[in-house]
Amino acid sequence: MTHQPAIPELTAADPQIAGLVEDEARRQAEKIRLIASENYVSQAVLEATGSVLTNKYSEGYAGKRYYEGQQFIDQVEQIAIERAKALFGVDHANVQPYSGSPANLAAYLAFASPGDTVMGMALPDGGHLTHGWSVSATGKWFNPVRYGVRKETGRVDLDQVRELALEHRPKLIFAGGTAIPRTIDFPAFAEIAKEAGAVLVADIAHIAGLVAGGAHPSPVGHAQVITTTTHKTLRGPRGAMIMTDADHAKAIDKAVFPGLQGGPHNHTTAAIAVALGEAAKPEFRDYAHAIVANAKALAEALIERGFDLVSGGTDNHLLLVDLTSKQIGGKPAAQALDRAGIELNYNTVPFDPRKPFDPSGIRLGTAAITTRGLTPEHQPQIAEWIDRSIAAAAANDEDAINKIAGEVRDLLAAYPIPGYRA
């Protein structure tokens, strides 16, 4: 058995599932994992996630629950809240949202009504489905107005944000997204939201760990509401939080429960508390800055190899590469890279002429490889493997792809991950 913590009971009770868990642990160890929204959590976070806290229902909030037996759960949730407040410097934190999409929905429920105008970044420009994209409930039940990036720079067009906000007067403005390689200007968004009379929601899901570690400016003091997942750069379990100023706290709590959710996932809350404890340590600041250093080094190495990066580079953990000049779509490139041991996702790029299921780009992030201990010195090698894999895919050369997968495994053998022992 190689999964850590070991899973002997699962192996005995359900060898089929246990085998798949073991396979996934090994897969995570043998791949260069560049999916920008993923990471490796610590053993401590894994243990909290797999604890008996999963057995307990706790609808309500600490001291005001609808079920008995909350002597310890209340303490767990309160610790998570206090750690979130201290780490991010916010007045209020709700740690119950099941994940990022429900967290964003809570902002709608708290501050808008169906049919109201809301504003967010267009999905192909880097926004999230729940920022009002048409196929999402948020795009169907509200009247979405979308801003984007400038074609010349690949950066958010704040003039457009202001014009649209003043013209349409949205109830909510979302700042943030899933494919934004540059610093988000929260003060500028705040000024626009104030002028338009909107609540500013900073969705920091991707950059929460960078904000916590001082490697990206904080939205605190600019956005009244801050939503985030807990499992990306923040390196916690799959979950989410909403942080607010004092004036918006009550409405958010009411929207999360009873507005949208039933009982919180207490095992996740405990793991969030553990991750927040880890993020408060000085070494997490080093980690956050190392993520950015790795991303910048990878960007530079890819540019040297003729790759076209949206916005020309990165300020954070994320790179968006337009493969048009390499004459391969994002999807076949991502599939070939996966076979070569380099895991990432195909992604639309701004003004993409191709369809979202077969777009022009790939998205890369450095949170997971930084957790693993890879450094800027490794990035030219990773860029070389990416370049070779894409050329091999274009030439249908599976032998070359297999060779790269072997080289990747050889490098990674020296960089163990939490969750797996070889």
Ligand code: DSN
């Ligand atoms: N799926 C997440 C991401 O990959 O960015 C966002 O929801």
